[in-house]
Amino acid sequence: MATTSTSPGAPSDTSALRAKRISRRRNTRAALLFISPWIIGFLVFTAWPIIYSGYLSLTNYDVINDPEFIGLDNYQRMLEDPKVRLALWNTFYFTVLQVPLYVMVSLALALLLYKAGRSAGFFRTAFFLPKMTPPVAVGILLLLLFNGQNGLINTVLSWVGIDGPAWTTDPTWVKPGLILISLWSVGSSVIILLAALQNVPQELYDSARVDGANWWQQTFKITLPMISGAMFFIFIVNTIAAFQTFTEAYTAYFGAGNTTYSNDAALFYVIYLFQQGFEFLNMGYASAMAWLLFLIIMVFTALQMMLSKRFVYYEGEQR
């Protein structure tokens, strides 16, 4: 009885130990075989590119001629390039306004869906559909709906007596227009927050109600802390995405034949990087720009992580 009940994981003699070692080695080999696609892909398409991009950033390279080593000149040039400054300003402007708005709108819609109860499925579908629209088409919709003279937005605004701005041509209004249309695709964040809301245990609300807590107290003392993890996730993911915003703005304001628009206002960092790399073939300079972007994103993500320690409640943390 006593011998049968000992756990099989505790071998009593050396032959069993050796067998275990052999099986573990075979195990490792099998595991490496399964993950080998990723290892190859990582080495070829991630690790080497990172190293090579670091090297390129110290060179002058136009694809046709060999890279010419110029030390830190590219970084020096970036500091003095007014377009880099402009692109950074545009990108920060967009990120600082878009991310909080995006999170707030997502939360408001998720709360609405949560209150809708059994009809939530239908509305959720409606909220998610824009997310399926290809970003190129979103960029085109921006030009059409926000058109200053006869676009839908200004037509609706004129009904209530507001003389809408020239969203797509007035430099002051180009970025607000891009931010507004980006809110159209909050769908996936709404789904994440709705799932988080539905995971909040009902008992918490029941006992709070017994204690006489009102709606505001329930929202701020129960709901928001309980979904703060999901909120933080959306916040970080969208900040990283906002720093790299490209397609909608590029579609609407850049490209062949499009020089009439005041596109300085829409020159985001990745757009300028793309132009430098693939339109002007300054691959060394574009690589240096990529590293600056990487640094900025790392700093912001680290800051947000530090903040999250103070504001985010993770279940199980205190148990």
Add this chain to the structure above:
Amino acid sequence: MTAGAVGTEHVDDAGAPDVPGTPPTRVPPRPRKPKITVGKILTFVALISVTLLFIYPFIWLLSASFKPRGEVFDNKILPETFTFDNYINVWQEAPMLLWLWNTVFVTVLAAVTVTISSALVAWGFSYFRFRGRNFLFGIVLATMMLPGAVTMIPQFLIWNNLGMVNTLTPMWAQNLFGSAFYIFLLRQFFLGLPRDLFEAARIDGANNWTIFARVAAPLTKPALIITLIFEFQAAWTDLMRPLIYLRDSDKFTVPRGLKALLDQYGFGGNWHWEIVVTASVITTVPMIILFFLGQRHFVQGIATTGTKG
């Protein structure tokens, strides 16, 4: 690990009442629930207004695609002059059929290869225990944080050296090596499977491959479908890769072609917005169909990534 499984179940619950009319069992019935309150009416008014706001651009676009050139911007829901001409002209103005074929080719290959490769890798990370596993998986997660801009130029140089710029290969071939996000996602699902199943299969004589292919993969079918449709959407809608790699019009994917049409007919002197609008509809409709086919999987997949984050 158990938290993951619980999260998925909750998500699945939420995904159930997709079809309006089927009685869902989302929230356990609360006692003494008032029938109709002011708050409820306000909630629904808000929901319906927001829905209109979200759906209206589609209606606008679809309606405009049936209007003649002069009426595109008239902002009427129903076209005053109803015409199919745009749908005939767009095929003549641009090689739409070729673009659609290119996109289907790229999209199917991208989705299928990334699903298979990511599943293999995810399985390697979730089933086996080996030294360095957590370190390697840490690298997988770290690559998700890396901005695409850093690797974009060297990757282009690789494909350039292989002579594959201006071919469709760079659009999908990197998916042969798995993708960090899907590896992460699929691993979560694999970890949710009971280990006893695999031990039982092993006793029955299954080897590592058959355990993966015959036991684990069929059990994670929903997750594999999620990966497939996510990547299908990502590949279909991508503009940056085609901008970098595709030069000739006969190689374009639909988004790249749509951008070219916008440059030609939107601005650039040759104003034919009705062509741009119609091509936008043609680019978007396959994604709408994809969503309605895989709605449950989309919702579940997105909710899972959020709750695992």
